[in-house]
Amino acid sequence: MSTAPRYDVDPRKFADDPYPDLAAMREACPIAWVPQFGATLFTRRDDIAVCEKNIAVFSSDQPGGLMNRLMGQNMMRKDGEAHAAERHAIFPTVSPKTVRDHWRARFEGHCRRILDELAPRGVADLVRDFAMPVSAEALKEITGLTNVAFADMDVWSQAMIDGIANYGGDPAVEARCNRATAAIDAAIDAMLPSARARPDPSLLGVMCAAGMPEESIRANIKLAISGGQNEPRDAIAGLVWALLDHPDQLAAVRGGAVGWLQAFEEYARWLSPIGMSPRRIAQPFEFGDVSFEPDERVFFMFGAANRDPHHFADPDRFDVARDVSKSIAFGAGPHFCAGAWASRTLIADVAVPALFERLKGLRLASGRPLRPVGWAFRGLLELPVVWEA
Numbered sequence: 001m002s003t004a005p006r007y008d009v010d011p012r013k014f015a016d017d018p019y020p021d022l023a024a025m026r027e028a029c030p031i032a033w034v035p036q037f038g039a040t041l042f043t044r045r046d047d048i049a050v051c052e053k054n055i056a057v058f059s060s061d062q063p064g065g066l067m068n069r070l071m072g073q074n075m076m077r078k079d080g081e082a083h084a085a086e087r088h089a090i091f092p093t094v095s096p097k098t099v100r101d102h103w104r105a106r107f108e109g110h111c112r113r114i115l116d117e118l119a120p121r122g123v124a125d126l127v128r129d130f131a132m133p134v135s136a137e138a139l140k141e142i143t144g145l146t147n148v149a150f151a152d153m154d155v156w157s158q159a160m161i162d163g164i165a166n167y168g169g170d171p172a173v174e175a176r177c178n179r180a181t182a183a184i185d186a187a188i189d190a191m192l193p194s195a196r197a198r199p200d201p202s203l204l205g206v207m208c209a210a211g212m213p214e215e216s217i218r219a220n221i222k223l224a225i226s227g228g229q230n231e232p233r234d235a236i237a238g239l240v241w242a243l244l245d246h247p248d249q250l251a252a253v254r255g256g257a258v259g260w261l262q263a264f265e266e267y268a269r270w271l272s273p274i275g276m277s278p279r280r281i282a283q284p285f286e287f288g289d290v291s292f293e294p295d296e297r298v299f300f301m302f303g304a305a306n307r308d309p310h311h312f313a314d315p316d317r318f319d320v321a322r323d324v325s326k327s328i329a330f331g332a333g334p335h336f337c338a339g340a341w342a343s344r345t346l347i348a349d350v351a352v353p354a355l356f357e358r359l360k361g362l363r364l365a366s367g368r369p370l371r372p373v374g375w376a377f378r379g380l381l382e383l384p385v386v387w388e389a
């Protein structure tokens with residue numbers, strides 16, 4: 001156990017709204033031992049930005065960890081050369097050029113079709129009816145699993161996320177995760193022959209073309225599904241909500257004074273869809289006046305870093321006009337989100353502008369305050385809206 005000061009959280013309250021505790025930690029004990037998570041939490045932006053790059057100490061290799069056991073060892077659980085080789089292999093799928101020349105048109109096609117179906121209805125839950133299918137259709141394209149139903153992507157992603165956070169060992173959660181990974185393996189089995197015969201720019205295609213071992217291909221496809229479905233879903237719905245809730249800022253974006261990308265980056269800072277990334281201490285280490293022992297668990301709290309008042313004035317305020325260059329919503333080290341370019345294009349170039357363009361008079365319907373949930377992953381569970389059909 002590290003020598004960091006102890007800070008207790010109520011896990012239920014923390015999941016409802018982690019920001020008051022994160023602010024208190026950042027202020028009083030920016031490196032804090034939280035017994036409820038069995039982990040030492042880093043909450044200051046600059047500490048995270050420095051330590052995340054020190055992979056000799058803050059290792060992503062977590063042998064025996066739940067992610068490795070349930071999903072196979074993917075690139076996010078590797079360090080150094082082993083990690084770099086897999087990142088290099090998937091670059092042709094996620095590069096800015098491939099996103100611009102290949103994926104963007106496909107994202108536009110899916111959004112158009114989904115909005116065509118939605119527009120005459122005049123009422124919807126935009127999490128379920130827009131953000132979820134848009135994110136899933138994009139992920140089907142990117143992974144190469146175009147043979148699956150979009151709703152399955154969402155169910156599988158959630159089942160794996162729950163499985164890898166199942167520190168209490170609930171057998172029902174583990175069984176659901178195992179069913180999801182088995183279904184993904186079956187979908188991969190069905191697509192592998194064509195991906196090998198005619199490689200395309202999808203993850204499956206480029207990993208086959210790179211000659212990656214099959215177990216790594218499977219593990220990385222599962223990683224992309226677990227991490228690549230709920231974040232764009234939560235960011236699409238969350239950005240729409242934040243803009244509808246701040247009409248003056250929506251007007252600034254729609255009028256062109258602020259770009260859609262800037263608005264998305266501010267949303268990702270303000271309500272970081274991934275609030276945390278875990279590491280294992282690989283060797284004895286001292287940072288400030290805190291000592292760490294090997295095999296301890298550390299959480300880099302991106303959600304806290306992105307509200308660090310040292311870098312962001314009035315950090316709890318959603319403000320599309322602010323400077324977001326210090327945001328680390330996509331990470332701050334070698335594991336920087338591989339899907340960042342695809343996400344920016346999907347959310348800020350395609351999905352959210354298309355939604356506002358198509359659904360005239362869009363407004364919040366519920367009349368009651370909406371509350372995002374979660375701290376490792378944070379987003380809205382529903383977004384009821386109406387518009388002029």
Ligand code: HEM
Pocket residue numbers: 052075076077087142223224227228229231232235268272273274277302329330331332333334335336337338339340342343
């Ligand atoms: C709003 C959307 C998204 C956000 C905010 C986000 C955020 C993140 C964060 C914070 C990390 C960990 C970075 C670190 O530990 O330094 C990460 C890693 C990763 N993300 Fe994303 N992500 C998003 C969408 C996606 C999508 C759509 C995909 C898939 C196509 C994806 C694939 C990955 C992969 C493969 C990694 C691991 C990279 C590595 O280990 O080198 N992400 N993401």
